[in-house]
Amino acid sequence: MYKFAATVVKVFLMINGSKAKVYGQENLPKDGGFVIACTHNGYVDIFNLGVSMIPREIHFMAKKQLFDMKGLGWLIKQLNAFPVDRDNPGPSVIKIPRQLIKEGNIVGIFPSGTRSAENTDLKAGAITIAQLSKAQIVPAAYIGPRNIKGVLKREKGYLLYGKPFMVESGKEAREASMQHLEEELARLTNELKAK
Template sequence: MYKFIGKFVKWFLGLFNKAEVFNKHNIPAEGGCIIACTHTGWIDILNLGVSIYPTPIHFMAKKQLFEIKGLGWFIKKMKAFPVDRENPGPSVIKIPRQLLKEGKIVGIFPSGTRNAEGDSLKQGTITIAQLSKAPVVPAAYIGPNTPKDVFRRQKGYLIFGEPFYVTAKGKEGREEYTHLLEKALMDLQQQLKEKIAAEK
């Protein structure tokens, strides 16, 4: 079912909003990894999801999305798994660790803004990387994020940064690499802005 839906999404975006992808070679050819991407809407999720099709990305998504009729079914088929951000339990770490152990790719959207949830999500990303020993691949997306923008055929841009491993331990290590991730995401967004400006 994933391949069928993934192929449909790729075809749909190809008609209206095919994103230009940079540095795809930064995704490890073998083994599990965490893709940590900026997030401003739901179109970036689709573009990231099909950027390495047919390889699936197992997205971490808030549990409320799974309760929406239709959408819940769709994101399950797209390999997403639910987490409770308000009351995080062991599954927040357990599920992605198991996926990474199986050599699969986990997608997380740590907010690019400096708010409490964004800081928590970045810390969570680093914690998972710290415990799983899997590399983190930062990524950034700039482009349309509403259906109206998609049908206007606005172009999207997606860039992958160089992977890194969380080698430091404990709380201080998490804080150090959380700042590193935040800087990597900001740098990637700036690189995309420069590429977009150069095209104009």
């Protein structure tokens, strides 16, 4: 269902001139599992990120509450999303993405939440998952329409992938990588704004 939905979304975005222009695709690992940590300002960035990776599929980490919504929960499950309880994070927060990466899949995380505390927790989560999985993490930035209204207004979208990096073992390495990810997301966003 993922590929079918991605094709429909791609056509819809193209018709409305909102399919993101993608930069830095040469930075994406060609095979194996890895983490993508992308800026987040709406739900159209999810569509553009997913479409940009075809034929590969992204398994998105999504807040648990979305899965409780009738219809939407079923749909996002079909589209490879997996739930995370941000208020009471348990072992599954790490276990599910680690298993996905081990199987050679791509895990998508949006570490720039709306609240600063959430923002920090999500950045730490992305780094911890990459560290424990011994997987590369690819920073990415998106600028463009945030919702369907923006798409119908034919707002342009832009997506930029940064260079992947590994998170070494140890607490100091994790903290340094968190700082690096934060700086990279800011740098990529500014780079996109300058294009």
